[in-house]
Amino acid sequence: xxxxxxxxxxxxxxxxxxxxxxxxxxxxxxxxxxxxxxxxxxxxxxxxxxxxxxxxxxxxxxxxxxxxxxxxxxxxxxxxxxxxxxxxxxxxxxxxxxxxxxxxxxxxxxxxxxx
Amino acid sequence: xxxxxxxxxxxxxxxxxxxxxxxxxxxxxxxxxxxxxxxxxxxxxxxxxxxxxxxxxxxxxxxxxxxxxxxxxxxxxxxxxxxxxxxxxxxxxxxxxxxxxxxxxxxxx
Numbered sequence: 001x002x003x004x005x006x007x008x009x010x011x012x013x014x015x016x017x018x019x020x021x022x023x024x025x026x027x028x029x030x031x032x033x034x035x036x037x038x039x040x041x042x043x044x045x046x047x048x049x050x051x052x053x054x055x056x057x058x059x060x061x062x063x064x065x066x067x068x069x070x071x072x073x074x075x076x077x078x079x080x081x082x083x084x085x086x087x088x089x090x091x092x093x094x095x096x097x098x099x100x101x102x103x104x105x106x107x108x109x110x111x112x113x114x115x
Numbered sequence: 116x117x118x119x120x121x122x123x124x125x126x127x128x129x130x131x132x133x134x135x136x137x138x139x140x141x142x143x144x145x146x147x148x149x150x151x152x153x154x155x156x157x158x159x160x161x162x163x164x165x166x167x168x169x170x171x172x173x174x175x176x177x178x179x180x181x182x183x184x185x186x187x188x189x190x191x192x193x194x195x196x197x198x199x200x201x202x203x204x205x206x207x208x209x210x211x212x213x214x215x216x217x218x219x220x221x222x223x224x
Binding site: 004040041042043044045090103104105106107108109 | 119123148150155156157158159160163202204211212213214215216217
């Protein structure tokens with residue numbers, strides 16, 4: 001089983017619908033992240049959390065919200081999906097290290113299509 | 116603004132050597148990462164450089180020159196399974212990762 005699991009892996013929805021992408025991890029890491037990936041663009045950070053009580057906006061948080069339900073779970077919600085939120089979404093984790101330079105461990109990705 | 120540049124696509128031959136370049140302009144520098152991403156899959160960590168010089172790890176090596184804002188990933192003895200996108204990312208002064216768009220590497224027999 002994967003250490004970082006995302007559900008659903010694929011989702012097609014309509015404009016205006018509420019969507020939740022879920023992420024769970026068994027790595028025991030404190031830090032969790034949500035990224036989106038679009039063709040021709042680098043990964044862009046949506047939200048990140050360094051522990052259960054810590055939530056931070058990333059580069060492109062507008063239109064998204066998150067919930068850190070437990071150390072192992074971090075969910076991303078699109079309250080009212082729009083077509084330009086069609087993308088591949090990745091959850092990632094990292095371990096806090098002394099220099100704040102821990103590598104990221106990614107989930108398999110959730111492909112979201114908004115019609 | 117912050118910027119990471121890498122070629123969009125490269126083609127190489129099985130068994131050969133290929134060098135993928137990455138140049139960056141960021142607000143501060145706390146290290147540079149290379150990740151590999153096969154089509155439709157998650158990125159996986161390849162290397163991390165924070166000091167100038169070459170880091171070797173099997174068939175893969177990564178080089179960094181902080182004064183030039185430049186890094187490269189060197190892949191030797193190319194195999195078909197090396198066909199993937201290679202992502203360069205820089206950790207800026209706020210410890211935020213800035214990602215390049217990735218270089219798609221095509222390996223031909």
